[in-house]
Amino acid sequence: MATIETRKNKAGKITSYRVEWYDKGERHRQTLPTESAAAQWKNLLEAVKHDTQAAQTALLRQISRSPSFEEVANGHIERLINVREYTIKRYRGYINNHFSGLGNLPVDQITEDDLIQWIKRMVKKGCSPKTVANVHGFVHAAMNSAVRRRLRPDNPCNGRLLPKDDATEDKAMFLTMDQMNLIIEQADEWQRPMWTLLIGAGLRLGEATALTRADFQLDAVTPSVRITKAYQEMEDGWAVGAPKTKKARRTVALAPSTVEAIRARVESAVPGRPVFSISPDTLVYPQHRQWLDGWYDAVKAAEANKDAPLVVSKRPRIHDIRHSHASMMIAGGMNLYELANRLGHESIITTTKTYGHLVPDAHFRAAAMVETALTGVLTA
Structure with missing residues (x-):
C-alpha cells in the first residue's frame, strides 16, 4: 500500500508531499508539490498494484x-x-466493434505494448486472423494520419506481428459443372437464369x-x-x-448456352430496370439476402435429392460460383x-494467390526446372 507523508520546513509549514511505495520489493519515493497531486x-x-511504469503511463x-x-480514426x-460507401461503413464497424481498450486512449500515448494487448484481445474473442489483419490495416492507416497531423511522432503499428492464418483447408470451394447442374435443377425455375449467368x-x-x-x-x-x-x-441502404x-x-464474353439460358429474361426486362429479380412480382431492389436464401435452398435441396x-x-457459398467459374476457365486453358481481366481483378497477384495452384502442370514444370538447375540435365 502506498503512503503519503508531509514534508515541512523548519517553521513547521508544509512544503511538499512524499508518496512512498514498494515495486517488486524495491522502495520508491516521489515528492509532489500538492496534496491533490500526491x-x-x-x-x-x-x-x-504499485507497478511504477504502469502508473506513469496512466498519469501521462x-x-x-x-x-x-x-x-x-473517425477523422481519418x-x-x-x-x-x-460500403468501405466507409465497414471502417465504422471496425471502430464500433473492435476498438475496445484502444479507442479511448489518447492517440499520443498509445504504445507498441498497447497494440500487442489489443491484438491478443481480438484473438481471444474469436476474431479470425483475416479479421485481425483487416482491422489492424485500418488502425495502421489511422495512425499514419495521426503522424501526418503531428499528433504523435511515429506509427506504433510498424512491424506489428499479426496472428497467422493456420486454417488447413482452402476457403474457396470449386464445384464441377455437373455439381452446379445438380444445384440449378433444384433451384426455383425463375431463379435459374441468374445461377446460369453466374457460373457462365x-x-x-x-x-x-x-x-x-x-x-x-x-x-x-x-x-x-x-x-x-x-x-x-451504403450507410443508409443499397x-x-x-x-x-x-x-x-x-466486357465478359458469353457462351451460346449461357445466352440461350438468359435470353428470354433479358429481352423481357423493362428498360432501365434490373434484369434479374428473385421472383416475377418483386419490385424492390436489390434482393441480396433473398438471393442468398434462394441459393442455399437450392443447395440443400440438391443435397437431399435421393435420385x-x-x-x-x-x-x-454464392461466391464459390465465381471460384468455380475461374477453375473451369483454367482447366479450359x-x-x-x-x-484476371475476365474476373475484373485489380491486380494479377489476387488471381495468382487464389487460383495459381489450379494451373495445369504448374507443379510438374516447377519440378522439371529444379531438376535442370540441380543436375544440368534437361527433362522431358
Whole structure:
C-alpha cells in the first residue's frame, strides 16, 4: 500500500508531499508539490498494484491533451477520398466493434505494448486472423494520419506481428459443372437464369443484380455482357454505384448456352430496370439476402435429392460460383492474365494467390526446372 507523508520546513509549514511505495520489493519515493497531486499518484499506484511504469503511463494518459484514437480514426475516415460507401461503413464497424481498450486512449500515448494487448484481445474473442489483419490495416492507416497531423511522432503499428492464418483447408470451394447442374435443377425455375449467368460469366453477385437490358449484346458476333456498375451497400441502404475496382469495369464474353439460358429474361426486362429479380412480382431492389436464401435452398435441396444427391465436403457459398467459374476457365486453358481481366481483378497477384495452384502442370514444370538447375540435365 502506498503512503503519503508531509514534508515541512523548519517553521513547521508544509512544503511538499512524499508518496512512498514498494515495486517488486524495491522502495520508491516521489515528492509532489500538492496534496491533490500526491493523492492522485497514490491512487494510480494502488490501481495498478504499485507497478511504477504502469502508473506513469496512466498519469501521462490522464494529463494528455491529445484526442482519443477513436476521434482520430473517425477523422481519418472523414478525410478519405474516392472510397466506396460500403468501405466507409465497414471502417465504422471496425471502430464500433473492435476498438475496445484502444479507442479511448489518447492517440499520443498509445504504445507498441498497447497494440500487442489489443491484438491478443481480438484473438481471444474469436476474431479470425483475416479479421485481425483487416482491422489492424485500418488502425495502421489511422495512425499514419495521426503522424501526418503531428499528433504523435511515429506509427506504433510498424512491424506489428499479426496472428497467422493456420486454417488447413482452402476457403474457396470449386464445384464441377455437373455439381452446379445438380444445384440449378433444384433451384426455383425463375431463379435459374441468374445461377446460369453466374457460373457462365464469373460475375460478382452485386454486378449481376445491377445489370439492365442495355448491358447485354446477345446477338453480337461474340455475345457479351458489359459490367459498368454494381449494387453496393451504403450507410443508409443499397444503391447502384461504380464496380469494385477500375478493372472491374469490363466486357465478359458469353457462351451460346449461357445466352440461350438468359435470353428470354433479358429481352423481357423493362428498360432501365434490373434484369434479374428473385421472383416475377418483386419490385424492390436489390434482393441480396433473398438471393442468398434462394441459393442455399437450392443447395440443400440438391443435397437431399435421393435420385442424384449433391455430395460436397462443405456447403458452397454464392461466391464459390465465381471460384468455380475461374477453375473451369483454367482447366479450359485460360492463363492467369486473361482470367484476371475476365474476373475484373485489380491486380494479377489476387488471381495468382487464389487460383495459381489450379494451373495445369504448374507443379510438374516447377519440378522439371529444379531438376535442370540441380543436375544440368534437361527433362522431358
